Amino acid sequence: MNKKAEFKNFITIMAKTFVNNFKGFDNCRSRNEEFTNDNGVKGRIIILTMDDDLGEKDDFAYTFVFPRGDHCYYVDCIEIDYCEKYVIYEIFNTIKLSEPKTIKNEIKPDLLDKVDESELYVYDHITFKKGSDKKFTGIKVKKYSNGNRRYEHSFANGFLHGKVESWGKNGEKLQVGFYNHGKVEGRFENWFLNGNLDTVTNYLYDKQNGKQEDWYKNKIKKYEIYLIKGRAEGKQEGWFENGNKKYIEHWINGRLNGTREFWFESSEKRKNEIYKMGLPISSTHWSKNGVYELKFTFDEKGELLSRELFESNKKIAFKLKDIPILLNDPHLLPGDSQIKK
Numbered sequence: 001m002n003k004k005a006e007f008k009n010f011i012t013i014m015a016k017t018f019v020n021n022f023k024g025f026d027n028c029r030s031r032n033e034e035f036t037n038d039n040g041v042k043g044r045i046i047i048l049t050m051d052d053d054l055g056e057k058d059d060f061a062y063t064f065v066f067p068r069g070d071h072c073y074y075v076d077c078i079e080i081d082y083c084e085k086y087v088i089y090e091i092f093n094t095i096k097l098s099e100p101k102t103i104k105n106e107i108k109p110d111l112l113d114k115v116d117e118s119e120l121y122v123y124d125h126i127t128f129k130k131g132s133d134k135k136f137t138g139i140k141v142k143k144y145s146n147g148n149r150r151y152e153h154s155f156a157n158g159f160l161h162g163k164v165e166s167w168g169k170n171g172e173k174l175q176v177g178f179y180n181h182g183k184v185e186g187r188f189e190n191w192f193l194n195g196n197l198d199t200v201t202n203y204l205y206d207k208q209n210g211k212q213e214d215w216y217k218n219k220i221k222k223y224e225i226y227l228i229k230g231r232a233e234g235k236q237e238g239w240f241e242n243g244n245k246k247y248i249e250h251w252i253n254g255r256l257n258g259t260r261e262f263w264f265e266s267s268e269k270r271k272n273e274i275y276k277m278g279l280p281i282s283s284t285h286w287s288k289n290g291v292y293e294l295k296f297t298f299d300e301k302g303e304l305l306s307r308e309l310f311e312s313n314k315k316i317a318f319k320l321k322d323i324p325i326l327l328n329d330p331h332l333l334p335g336d337s338q339i340k341k
Contacts, residue, residue: 113138126158240265
């Protein structure tokens with residue numbers, strides 16, 4: 001395969017990978033175009049697109065790929081900035097076709113010395129072994145009074161690097177995660193003492209990135225959300241401990257966009273809102289018994305235009321201070337700032 005064909009094949013592989021990473025998003029797909037960055041480097045830009053609830057197509061993630069050397073490519077992550085079309089904010093990784101990205105210790109874990117935390121100290125965010133000015137490389141350990149392991153944290157050159165683990169007093173696994181030179185990287189898992197999974201959090205360069213999940217102790221899922229560089233993106237869902245749906249909302253680049261729905265634990269509808277790029281368009285709230293219905297409307301700047309209260313589908317007069325009681329909701333959003341006046 002010649003170099004040009006190899007690069008084209010690599011773009012195809014990367015595009016499919018990015019779409020798979022966001023498979024929880026509605027109608028996510030990709031396209032790629034020629035692109036030249038600010039330094040004059042030519043490559044291809046992979047653009048992820050999704051359809052929002054208003055039927056509009058939104059480009060929500062960009063990745064710039066360009067060749068560098070033989071069989072080696074540079075990938076820049078690009079985020080949307082609403083003042084400029086493309087903003088390259090960080091070199092993500094150098095990728096070789098034969099070498100997937102992994103987090104590696106400079107020394108194999110089984111060759112690292114295990115050192116009790118009492119023998120270490122921290123200066124200016126860097127960990128050292130007492131009696132030495134050399135940055136600590138090894139495994140920091142701590143034990144319970146019964147001798148069981150409490151945690152083991154891998155270090156390289158004074159920073160957390162590699163695997164970190166923690167356990168309960170009786171040996172129950174509580175946490176497994178990874179660091180990359182002091183930055184949280186990859187998948188972090190936490191468990192309840194009863195052995196059930198508590199949370200799964202994915203990180204990229206110290207920020208939550210990708211699918212995030214949380215459960216109740218009874219194994220019922222609490223929420224499933226998606227983040228890109230710490231900002232909400234795509235469909236977000238939550239559930240009550242009895243398994244009933246709690247909410248569904250949609251985000252683009254950290255801004256609410258599209259429908260936002262909430263339910264009471266009994267499955268009765270509690271709230272329905274529509275947003276466009278962070279600004280409210282309309283908001284309807286219901287009381288738990290369905291008798292009362294409160295409607296808010298907003299202008300194009302998100303400013304409140306009107307509020308109306310209905311009792312059994314008939315419009316009635318009301319006092320603002322009575323609304324939270326009538327609707328069993330002390331935290332009306334986005335109308336709570338108006339309610340408090």
